[in-house]
Amino acid sequence: MPRAGLFLERLSDRLELGLDRLLAWAALAPWRGYLIVALVAVVTSLPGITELPVTDRDEGRFVQATKQMMETGDFIDIRFQEEPRWKKPVGIYWLQAGAATPFGATEAPVWAYRLPSMLAAILGAVATVWAARAILSPKASILAGLALTTTVLLAAEATIAKTDATLMLTAVLTLGALFRVLTGKAARFDWLIFWLAIAGSMLIKGPIVPTIAALAILATGIATRRLPPLAALRPVPGLVLTAAIVGPWLIAIWEISGGGFFEEAVGRDLLGKVAEGQEAHWGPPGLYAAIVWGTFWPAASLLPAALASGWAARRDSTAILMIAAWVVPFWLMLEVVQTKLPHYVLPLYPALAMLVAWHVTQQTAPRARWLRIAAGVVAALPGVVLGLAAITLPLVLEGRLIAGAALFGLAAGGMAIVAGHAALHGRQRAQLAGGGLSAMLAITAVLQFGLPGLDTAFGTPQIAALARPFEACRSGPLVSAGYREPSLVFATETTIRMPGTRETARIIAEEPGAVILLEEGRRNRLDRALTERPDAPRMVGHASVSYFNYNRGDRETVTLMTRDDPRFAPCIAALGNAAQPLATQQPSTEQPSSE
Numbered sequence: 142m143p144r145a146g147l148f149l150e151r152l153s154d155r156l157e158l159g160l161d162r163l164l165a166w167a168a169l170a171p172w173r174g175y176l177i178v179a180l181v182a183v184v185t186s187l188p189g190i191t192e193l194p195v196t197d198r199d200e201g202r203f204v205q206a207t208k209q210m211m212e213t214g215d216f217i218d219i220r221f222q223e224e225p226r227w228k229k230p231v232g233i234y235w236l237q238a239g240a241a242t243p244f245g246a247t248e249a250p251v252w253a254y255r256l257p258s259m260l261a262a263i264l265g266a267v268a269t270v271w272a273a274r275a276i277l278s279p280k281a282s283i284l285a286g287l288a289l290t291t292t293v294l295l296a297a298e299a300t301i302a303k304t305d306a307t308l309m310l311t312a313v314l315t316l317g318a319l320f321r322v323l324t325g326k327a328a329r330f331d332w333l334i335f336w337l338a339i340a341g342s343m344l345i346k347g348p349i350v351p352t353i354a355a356l357a358i359l360a361t362g363i364a365t366r367r368l369p370p371l372a373a374l375r376p377v378p379g380l381v382l383t384a385a386i387v388g389p390w391l392i393a394i395w396e397i398s399g400g401g402f403f404e405e406a407v408g409r410d411l412l413g414k415v416a417e418g419q420e421a422h423w424g425p426p427g428l429y430a431a432i433v434w435g436t437f438w439p440a441a442s443l444l445p446a447a448l449a450s451g452w453a454a455r456r457d458s459t460a461i462l463m464i465a466a467w468v469v470p471f472w473l474m475l476e477v478v479q480t481k482l483p484h485y486v487l488p489l490y491p492a493l494a495m496l497v498a499w500h501v502t503q504q505t506a507p508r509a510r511w512l513r514i515a516a517g518v519v520a521a522l523p524g525v526v527l528g529l530a531a532i533t534l535p536l537v538l539e540g541r542l543i544a545g546a547a548l549f550g551l552a553a554g555g556m557a558i559v560a561g562h563a564a565l566h567g568r569q570r571a572q573l574a575g576g577g578l579s580a581m582l583a584i585t586a587v588l589q590f591g592l593p594g595l596d597t598a599f600g601t602p603q604i605a606a607l608a609r610p611f612e613a614c615r616s617g618p619l620v621s622a623g624y625r626e627p628s629l630v631f632a633t634e635t636t637i638r639m640p641g642t643r644e645t646a647r648i649i650a651e652e653p654g655a656v657i658l659l660e661e662g663r664r665n666r667l668d669r670a671l672t673e674r675p676d677a678p679r680m681v682g683h684a685s686v687s688y689f690n691y692n693r694g695d696r697e698t699v700t701l702m703t704r705d706d707p708r709f710a711p712c713i714a715a716l717g718n719a720a721q722p723l724a725t726q727q728p729s730t731e732q733p734s735s736e
Contacts, residue, residue, distance in 0.1 A: 149562040153571035156563070160574040168279040175267050178286035182263040184581055185290050186299035189588030190259055191252040193300060194599040194628070197692055200301045201601075201627030202226065204254045207237040207302075209635055211247045217393045221627065222635060227398065227405035231390055232344030233257065233304045251631070254302040262299035265310040266290035269491045272317025275326055276460040277499055284498035288440040288573065289491050291580040293523070298484060300588055304346050305484040311342035312350050312488035318374075319354055320463050323361055327373040336379035340386040347411065353488060356470035357463075364462055424481030429472065434519050436483050437490060439557075439576025440497045442520035442564055446507040447500035460499050467492040497573070506567030516564035520572055524557025524579040531583070531591035538597055538689060545590035553582035600624065600688035600699070604658055605632035607686055607701045614712035616654030620645060622667060623660025624699055626692070646670035650677050653704050661698040679705040683716055 167173040195201050206226050210216050219226040219234060236257040241249035266286045273282035289295060298306040318335035321327045342350035361369050394402045434441045451461045468489045475485055507513055531550035535543045560575030592598070608619060619637045621629055622645040630637055640648065645667055648655050657680070659667065671677040685700040703709045 146562075149559055150566075152559050153563045153566070153568050153575070156559070156571040156574040156578075157568065160570050164280045164283055167283050171274070171279070174270050174279060174283040174286070178266050178270050178283060178290060179263060181287055181577075181581070182266040182290040185296045185584055186259045186262045188296075188585045189300045189593060190255050191250075192589060192593035194593070194602050195251050195631055196301060197601070197626040197628050199303055201629075201631055203233065203304075204237065204251055204302050205627055205631040205635070207234045207241065207254060208247055208631060210234055211238055211241065212635060217390065218397050222630060225398065225401065225405070227394075227402040228410040229304060229346055229406065230344050231394070232341065232346075233307060235344075236307065237302060251302065255300060258302055258306040259299050261307040261310040262290070262295055265295070265306065265313050265491070268310060268313040268317060269494060272313055272320060272491065273495045273498065275317060275320040275324055276463050277495060278502060281495075281498040281502040284501055284573070285491070285495040287577060288497050289494035291577040292437050292440060292490060292494075293527075293580060293584065294436040294483060294487060295490065296580070296584045296588070298487060303484075305487050308342060308346045308349060309487045309491070311338045311345060312353065313491045314338035315342065315350050315354050316357075316467055316491060319357060322371065322373045323358075323369055323463065324459060325370065332373060332375045332379060333382075335374055336382050337386075339379075340383040343383070343387050344390065347406065350488060352474075353467065353471045356474070357466040360466040360470050361462065364466065422480050422482055424479075426476045428481050429476055429483075429486050432483060433486070433493075435523055436486075437493060438523040439520060439560065439580045440494055440573070442516045442560070442572060442576055443497045443500060443569060444493070444519075445512050445515050446505075446569070447496050449507065449512070450500045450503060450505055451496055458499075460495070464492045464496050464499075468496075501569050501573055504569075506569055513565050513567055516572065517561040520564040520576050521557045521561025524560070524576070524583055525554040527583040527587055528552075528554030528557070531586035534591060535594055538595055543590050543594040546586050546594060549582050549586035549590065553579050553586055556582060595689075597687065597689045597696075598691055600686070600690060600697070601626055601628040601632050603686040603688055604629060604699050607684060607699070608633060608656060608658060610716050611656045611701070611703070611709065611712045614709045615656045616708070617652040618648060618655050619658070620648055620655055621658045621660075621699075623663035624658060624697070626690075642666045642670050646674055646677070649680065649704075650674050653678070653706060654708065655703070657702040659700050659702050661700070681705050683713055 163177065167177045195204060202221050206219050206221050209220055209222075216235065216238070217231070219229075219231060237254045240256040241247075241253040244250065244253040266289050269289050270282045270286040273285040277285065295306065295309070298309075314334055315338040318327075318331045318338065321331045322335070339351055339354070358369050358371070433444070437444070451458075451465070454461050455465070472486065472489060475481070478485075507516065528550035531546040531553075532542070535541055535546065556575055556579035560572050560579055563569075563571035563575055596603070604621070604624060619633060621637060621639050622642070625639045629639075638644075638648070642663060645657065645663075649657065649671065659682075671680075680702050681704075682700045682702045685698050687696065687698045689696050
């Protein structure tokens with residue numbers, strides 16, 4: 142055997158031995174399994190939470206709406222600036238407000254708003270162990286939690302202040318309680334966990350988790366040809382409890398919005414996503430089956446063999462029945478729905494992790510060569526790509542190497558190759574362990590070092606820093622002409638204006654204390670609009686920043702401009718940049734220095 146192959150074999154031996162010892166120790170007591178999974182979940186959930194700037198556009202909208210709740214003291218209505226934000230219920234905003242309050246409330250940094258997502262990802266992985274124990278062995282249950290917490294989709298959602306990690310936590314709790322009821326293992330308070338999770342999920346994202354649970358119950362009944370034993374769920378007190386938790390806010394928002402919330406959330410957002418692809422997020426049927434190999438990586442490399450094993454055991458295994466009932470009906474529904482986003486399937490990933498864990502503990506390596514080759518490619522390729530991306534993106538976009546990203550990226554790629562080699566040789570425990578280590582390294586490389594180090598990829602921090610020195614001199618509105626990302630509202634002030642070209646020209650002419658952040662792509666149109674106004678003042682530009690807008694996919698420049706007015710002199714001096722005239726008022730089109 143060549144030296145490289147021998148080296149990889151020895152690494153696989155060590156990975157298998159290490160995983161076996163870890164599982165043997167953790168399976169001796171339930172708390173040990175929960176502890177191991179929680180520690181790994183912390184490692185995969187923490188990277189980037191404090192370093193990554195506010196991302197656009199969803200996270201920017203969520204955190205700003207929460208910030209406005211704390212500013213106004215109105216915790217019923219949901220608004221982004223003056224616009225109602227009635228697409229989702231109020232639960233995530235309450236959680237974010239509660240997390241941000243101890244850290245400065247409206248002055249809290251964005252990482253405080255991300256704490257609910259991070260904690261939900263950690264607790265969701267631990268809850269997966271609890272849920273899996275109803276249908277799997279202790280070792281398989283621990284493997285399920287480890288497989289889930291190392292998936293790149295959950296790691297990404299743990300770092301973003303949105304609904305999806307929290308929704309997944311409610312899904313896992315619902316799933317675990319339901320599994321216990323359907324298998325006749327319900328404990329005294331499992332019914333309460335079920336209904337509290339259902340109520341929480343409805344306050345987070347509406348009827349998603351109740352729909353998954355209802356479809357799972359229906360699928361179980363069809364598969365077994367008998368009515369599921371639902372009496373242990375105590376449906377009547379459970380429904381009353383759910384109504385008592387969810388009902389008060391629904392009644393309050395009905396009164397405040399005049400029914401507008403339900404028209405927007407149900408009529409336009411929920412049903413609209415079923416009928417057509419909203420916000421350019423259309424996707425064909427089968428899209429989730431195509432991207433699962435990346436979003437569920439590294440555990441995805443074991444899916445082909447796990448699906449084959451599951452299909453073979455479908456008539457004899459209660460675990461496979463429960464997992465299939467949770468995953469298959471809602472997955473098929475999502476494939477039919479026109480609007481598609483990668484995180485829509487996240488509530489199903491805990492059950493997929495259980496399928497992978499069940500398969501690995503069966504110790505039935507795939508015999509078909511094509512399955513091993515497919516597993517090897519899926520095990521290695523995403524880790525190598527992520528590792529290379531962490532190294533090359535800073536070089537391409539900014540011409541520099543980020544040391545931490547390069548170090549962890551190389552390690553992630555190397556460990557991914559080890560996992561791929563193990564997969565080719567049917568060593569599935571080494572494949573899962575190596576893939577998990579590769580994922581932890583890749584997550585750190587990308588989220589802790591790579592993305593936060595890309596200054597030009599995040600325009601908002603630079604633009605906000607450009608405007609900050611002028612706060613003391615500004616007596617009018619702060620206006621962003623062209624750059625309309627929600628993160629800029631959070632980073633500056635709720636009252637920042639983002640008007641069209643003609644309204645910007647009116648503000649310039651009529652509000653002398655205004656500060657304008659002008660995106661270069663809007664300059665010619667603004668010049669023409671100002672030319673039409675006889676009262677247009679002389680404007681000067683003071684400094685500019687350039688950035689890469691990842692939502693549009695192009696490079697842009699924003700220039701800070703004010704009237705040529707003595708009131709701004711102290712701030713100009715503090716800025717330390719020479720002023721340049723606006724092209725409309727002078728022949729020169731030379732731009733101010735960005736130094």
